[in-house]
Amino acid sequence: MGIEDILLHDETIFKNINAFDPDYLPENYKYRDSQMEALAICIRPALKKGRPVNAVVLGSCATGKTTAIKKIFEMVERNSEKVVCCYINCQLNTTRFGIFSQIYHRIFGHYPPETGVPFSRIYQKIMQHMVAENKALIVALDDVNYLFHSKNANKIFYDILRAHEAFNGARTGVFAILSDIEFRFALDKNVNSIFIPQEIIFQPYTREELFSILKERTKMGFYPEVISDEILEEIVDKTLESGDLRVGIDLLRVCGNLAESEASRSIDEQHLNEALKRTGPVSLSHTLNSLSENENNLLELIVNFKDENLTAGSLYELFQQKTNASYSSFNRTLDKLEFLRLIDTKFTGKGMRGNSRLIILRFSQDEINKCMVQP
Incomplete structure (x- = not known):
């Protein structure tokens, strides 16, 4: 199928692709x-x-x-x-x-x-x-x-x-x-x-609740018989492992896009396997490619830090040596990395006024190094 054919192709397995957006408000809101x-x-x-x-x-x-x-x-x-x-x-x-x-x-x-x-x-x-x-x-x-x-x-x-x-x-x-x-x-x-x-x-969703929520989302987003309960069960397992409902919703969207790109009327095992390979690295690569020079510098320092207990204070000293940036600039950059879900920060209750923050990388060093843009 040529590019023009893809763009103009009318047939779709999506009844409402917006149902897989992270900010979509479901009409039938369950378990709360x-x-x-x-x-x-x-x-x-x-x-x-x-x-x-x-x-x-x-x-x-x-x-x-x-x-x-x-x-x-x-x-x-x-x-x-x-x-x-x-x-x-x-x-x-x-x-x-x-x-x-x-x-x-x-x-x-x-x-x-x-x-x-x-x-x-x-x-x-x-x-x-x-x-x-x-x-x-x-x-x-x-x-x-x-x-x-x-x-x-x-x-x-x-x-x-x-x-x-x-x-x-x-x-x-x-x-x-x-x-x-x-x-x-x-x-x-x-x-x-x-x-x-x-x-x-708000307690975490149980496995049964996750299945029901994702099943409902497939009814809203796909036409009938696009996805089987067996494939959906596998997606629920991956969602439960991650502890994040958004992972399951994103997998449904990516699986649908992959099936549609092959002109398939249903999602099968190979689409799920491909989606599992893509969802982490593709979105991670996209995020990393959008980073500014300072954000890249700070992330590299975090990735290459050898000790597990990296605090914001220690990180600022390294960042300041590398970039000569002010503390407020460092703080803004750190907040941006957290907003992009590349890192988590956790207050330790130590330091001045108990404000010492521990920096936790959300991805493995290998994953980030593979996706980092090489100069």
């Missing part, structure tokens, strides 16, 4: 009824002209936390005009201005000017609008640990939760979402005294 009910209970007072109950939403990666928040926010806004729900990814927005720019955009439909307008005016406009419209504001801060890493958490929580002190009638709440379940955050006393959250736990 008790968590959704707990979130609804937190929101209910806001619907009755009271203040929402704050919450900490806890669970490891890909356990449905973000989907639950987005689904419940969707339901609230479909049924009431008295609550504004704002979801914010704190990996991408770690500053006070960044967080409130997202809130501003959610309320007014456009972002505030980046320069020339003081933060206080943006904050005032948000809160005055909420009071004038008699609306409550609920802000979901996903991966909230990034706000603590950047030392901005206390101020942001204070700004949101104590708005009623400066703006009479302001009704605000925070849902703090944590994927790093070992992370222990500490807020200042004057923030903690008003946060007092309800804790909502």
